[in-house]
Amino acid sequence: MAMDSELLVRKIRDGTVIDHIPAGNALNVIRILGLPRGRENRMALIMYTSSSKMGLKDIVKVEGLELTADEVNMIALIAPTATINIVRDYKVVRKERVKIPEIIENIIRCANPNCISNQDRETAIPKFRLVSEDPIILRCEYCERHTYKEDILRQFMEGR
């Protein structure tokens, strides 16, 4: 699994490796994370590399980066197979498979402009329930409007 990618890019010393990203989605992942961030976060993007589990996959390696819980959840929404590996002194010290939460709060907006969560953000924090993982479908807790992968991607790409 890691063999192929290591031919392309060597191991990192300290940071985060986002592995098992569905092939072709690494660019979406780096946009969500606001990468590249500059010289503090040396990084590598590996796309369409072979994986025994997935056929093809993408990998993003970033030195000196730690992800917030919201960032991990955003990755889960567009790359549900991803694993987050925390690397310290060349060793993987933590490996976590992302998981789409049953309730998704605050990280995306409802697609319905008339939804209360778009009118009065103070009292109605955007809140969705996970209806389906594959394909991903979320349902707004206020207006019941469905949100799909394309809506999520569009939002993540806006203003970044």
Ligand code: CTP
């Ligand atoms: N990695 C890295 N730098 C390190 C350690 C690991 O870039 N110092 C990368 C590996 O190349 C791999 C990922 O982090 O892409 C996970 O590493 P590891 O757990 O060692 O690999 P596998 O056992 O192949 O992972 P999995 O079982 O999750 O497929």
Ligand code: ZN
């Ligand atoms: Zn709504």
